[in-house]
Amino acid sequence: MARGKFITFEGGEGAGKSTQVRLLAEHLTGLGLDVVVTREPGGSPFAEAIRTVVLDAATPPHAELSEALLFNAARADHLERTIRPALEKGRWVICDRFMDSTRVYQGLVGGLDQEVLDALDRIVVQPTVPDLTVLIDLDPVVGLARVEQRRLGGALAPVDRYESRSPDFHERLREGFLRIARDEPQRCVIVDGFQSVDALAREIRGHADARLPRGRTG
Numbered sequence: 001m002a003r004g005k006f007i008t009f010e011g012g013e014g015a016g017k018s019t020q021v022r023l024l025a026e027h028l029t030g031l032g033l034d035v036v037v038t039r040e041p042g043g044s045p046f047a048e049a050i051r052t053v054v055l056d057a058a059t060p061p062h063a064e065l066s067e068a069l070l071f072n073a074a075r076a077d078h079l080e081r082t083i084r085p086a087l088e089k090g091r092w093v094i095c096d097r098f099m100d101s102t103r104v105y106q107g108l109v110g111g112l113d114q115e116v117l118d119a120l121d122r123i124v125v126q127p128t129v130p131d132l133t134v135l136i137d138l139d140p141v142v143g144l145a146r147v148e149q150r151r152l153g154g155a156l157a158p159v160d161r162y163e164s165r166s167p168d169f170h171e172r173l174r175e176g177f178l179r180i181a182r183d184e185p186q187r188c189v190i191v192d193g194f195q196s197v198d199a200l201a202r203e204i205r206g207h208a209d210a211r212l213p214r215g216r217t218g
């Protein structure tokens with residue numbers, strides 16, 4: 001059986017990742033594919049437990065390396081228990097945030113040495129690098145306003161440790177994601193998050209259909 005494809009979504013807070021993950025999953029399911037939707041940090045019981053710690057605003061300050069190791073500890077379990085078994089069964093996996101978020105938050109912005117993160121990627125992620133990564137690029141002022149709107153609308157999730165950082169922090173995240181996507185154009189597409197949900201979904205479907213031919217082994 002052909003291995004399934006692995007698609008990840010990246011971008012800043014409120015860029016529209018979760019919305020577009022859901023719409024792409026619906027599209028691919030409609031084409032007859034068996035689709036698994038998952039997220040990071042999280043995606044397996046152990047990784048979800050780590051998620052609670054890393055996103056909790058009450059978690060004490062800690063070393064950037066500790067943070068990167070926690071994300072990678074979660075990722076290793078997520079890959080082993082959820083992602084790889086699904087791909088091997090021919091299922092398509094769509095993941096809301098993945099390794100690029102660690103590279104950006106802990107590396108390009110957090111200041112952790114790129115070599116450390118490359119080494120962790122080699123140990124933890126290889127050989128399961130995404131077949132396609134969709135970077136939803138958006139002005140963080142717009143993204144954070146959407147998150148705030150969502151919260152006022154009744155989704156009473158507490159402000160997490162990342163959302164509460166300075167505007168400058170979020171601007172640097174944006175630049176970090178763009179840098180990675182531009183460096184790896186074979187894997188990544190950059191889409192403009194400042195368009196309607198439907199227009200963006202159409203654009204992303206087009207990229208997925210063009211870049212990930214179905215029925216071929218990967």
Ligand SMILES: Nc1ncnc2c1ncn2[C@@H]1O[C@H](COP(=O)(O)OP(=O)(O)OP(=O)(O)O)[C@@H](O)[C@H]1O
Pocket residue numbers: 011012013014015016017018019020146147149150193194195196197198200
């Ligand atoms: N293209 C869009 N235009 C306007 N609003 C949008 C668009 N896409 C998503 N939204 C709204 O913005 C909010 C954030 O969207 P979503 O949760 O998909 O983003 P996200 O990138 O997953 O955010 P987070 O980083 O918080 O997980 C939601 O309330 C969503 O309905």
Ligand SMILES: [Mg+2]
Pocket residue numbers: 017018019096
């Ligand atoms: Mg989301």
